[in-house]
Amino acid sequence: MKTNERAKGAPQRRHRWQILEAPRPRDGESQSGANRAQRTNLVRRRAWHILEAPTGEQPAVDADEAMGPQLPGDSTVNFVLDLALRIGEVQMSSGAGASDVTATIIALASALGLPHCEVDVIFTSITVTCHRGTDMAPVTALRVVRSRSLDYTRLTAAETLVRKIVRGNISAEEAQSELQRITTAPHPYPRWVATAAWAGMAAFITIIVGGGLDVALVAAVISAVVDRIGRLLNRYALPFFFQQVVGGLVATLSAMAIVSSDLLTTDKPTLVVAAAVTVLLSGLSTVSAVQDAITGYNVTAAGRTMETALMSAGLIAGVVLALKIAVLLGLPRTPLPEVVNSTPQYLPLIVVGGAGAAACFALASYSTLRATLVSAAAGTIGAAVYGALMLTEFDQVSSSAIAATLVGFGGGVLARRLKVTPLVVAVSGITPLLPGLSTYRGLYQLGVEPGGNISTLMTAVAVGLALAAGVVLGEYLAQPVRSGLGRLERKLAGPRMAGPLEPADRRLE
Numbered sequence: 359m360k361t362n363e364r365a366k367g368a369p370q371r372r373h374r375w376q377i378l379e380a381p382r383p384r385d386g387e388s389q390s391g392a393n394r395a396q397r398t399n400l401v402r403r404r405a406w407h408i409l410e411a412p413t414g415e416q417p418a419v420d421a422d423e424a425m426g427p428q429l430p431g432d433s434t435v436n437f438v439l440d441l442a443l444r445i446g447e448v449q450m451s452s453g454a455g456a457s458d459v460t461a462t463i464i465a466l467a468s469a470l471g472l473p474h475c476e477v478d479v480i481f482t483s484i485t486v487t488c489h490r491g492t493d494m495a496p497v498t499a500l501r502v503v504r505s506r507s508l509d510y511t512r513l514t515a516a517e518t519l520v521r522k523i524v525r526g527n528i529s530a531e532e533a534q535s536e537l538q539r540i541t542t543a544p545h546p547y548p549r550w551v552a553t554a555a556w557a558g559m560a561a562f563i564t565i566i567v568g569g570g571l572d573v574a575l576v577a578a579v580i581s582a583v584v585d586r587i588g589r590l591l592n593r594y595a596l597p598f599f600f601q602q603v604v605g606g607l608v609a610t611l612s613a614m615a616i617v618s619s620d621l622l623t624t625d626k627p628t629l630v631v632a633a634a635v636t637v638l639l640s641g642l643s644t645v646s647a648v649q650d651a652i653t654g655y656n657v658t659a660a661g662r663t664m665e666t667a668l669m670s671a672g673l674i675a676g677v678v679l680a681l682k683i684a685v686l687l688g689l690p691r692t693p694l695p696e697v698v699n700s701t702p703q704y705l706p707l708i709v710v711g712g713a714g715a716a717a718c719f720a721l722a723s724y725s726t727l728r729a730t731l732v733s734a735a736a737g738t739i740g741a742a743v744y745g746a747l748m749l750t751e752f753d754q755v756s757s758s759a760i761a762a763t764l765v766g767f768g769g770g771v772l773a774r775r776l777k778v779t780p781l782v783v784a785v786s787g788i789t790p791l792l793p794g795l796s797t798y799r800g801l802y803q804l805g806v807e808p809g810g811n812i813s814t815l816m817t818a819v820a821v822g823l824a825l826a827a828g829v830v831l832g833e834y835l836a837q838p839v840r841s842g843l844g845r846l847e848r849k850l851a852g853p854r855m856a857g858p859l860e861p862a863d864r865r866l867e
Contacts, residue, residue: 481661606676636794712741766832
């Protein structure tokens with residue numbers, strides 16, 4: 359009996375989500391203004407006591423009840439973070455943007471049972487923090503991106519693995535073993551195949567800029583020699599900046615020597631240098647730098663931009679040094695070739711050259727056969743649009759931007775349906791449009807002609823930025839077409855060149 363009386367007199371315990379609710383009126387009590395004011399003051403007093411320490415008769419939050427997500431143990435958390443970081447490292451080293459890497463890691467962590475993770479990606483490292491509520495300290499893991507290489511087969515295999523994990527088709531342990539196999543596998547083609555692909559790319563670029571078959575053959579040989587020299591220097595761990603200097607020096611001096619020996623009958627022998635410069639420019643991460651800048655990853659964009667500028671400076675130093683040596687040796691000068699004016703009769707050659715150059719770049723970057731064919735189609739579209747716009751007297755920068763936008767749009771719509779990474783298609787598709795000829799013309803004007811004009815070189819820089827920005831814009835515009843207009847407002851979150859489009863909810867088994 360005493361127990362019942364004590365229960366009736368004691369204040370009833372309320373759930374913590376009912377603390378801020380006003381007390382209910384007693385039986386027979388009217389809803390007067392005074393009562394409403396009293397209840398309002400009581401609500402405010404309770405809210406204030408929640409912000410402060412609960413005292414007196416105010417209800418307190420149950421201390422034994424943990425707040426936050428219920429996550430697996432430490433070993434499982436560390437295992438998932440390590441797997442996500444290793445996949446992000448593969449993407450980052452292959453040229454994927456910081457936004458793509460971030461989206462991939464968040465999707466992997468959510469699919470494997472870690473829904474509350476924060477990712478910080480900069481140019482040289484990836485950091486992931488998993489929040490485990492208020493009672494447990496967060497777990498932070500970091501991985502440094504030490505090497506960078508163009509191996510699009512590895513990037514495509516990693517994206518396929520990500521798709522399996524997100525869809526729940528593979529366990530975490532199996533995914534770890536598969537990732538180990540991907541990262542330790544050798545290149546799918548021998549090295550000489552990549553060298554032959556670089557040579558073929560130089561030949562097709564020569565055809566695009568107006569050279570004949572003899573000039574294309576010489577450009578292919580010189581580019582193959584430059585690639586083998588770079589491979590040799592890479593064995594001695596020579597920094598890539600000096601490899602660019604050597605590449606520009608060898609390509610320019612070789613072309614000058616061939617011109618002085620009268621081995622070529624063409625009046626445009628310096629197109630050989632323009633083709634070699636385009637090959638040396640093709641490996642730079644301009645697209646990723648622009649994508650990072652547009653999506654708000656400014657630190658990573660600054661790092662990529664600095665790397666691109668440094669590699670370009672090495673190439674400039676090599677070409678200018680070779681031009682100075684040619685002047686000192688008294689080698690005959692040749693007039694600078696003008697930019698080829700597109701004509702209806704020459705447009706088919708531009709289209710063929712664009713398809714061949716894009717396919718050769720994809721092959722030289724160790725892409726799969728399917729990715730190489732899709733890249734050839736993207737190069738065909740880009741070259742055809744560029745040549746057609748030049749027929750209508752569009753300027754070079756605008757034509758390059760529109761052509762790159764269509765390449766990015768086509769790659770974004772079709773690449774994932776064909777199980778090809780859009781980044782591979784985008785970079786390969788704009789490779790034939792790189793301003794190699796304009797770059798060489800600008801360097802020649804600065805290095806040889808007195809009082810050289812820098813406007814030509816600035817035009818080349820503008821074309822490069824227009825190509826990268828156009829690709830990113832095309833991928834962004836492709837999202838509603840790829841995912842359905844009914845989900846437009848949920849899909850337009852940013853361009854995705856690699857990684858999953860949306861995360862899936864799945865817990866670690």
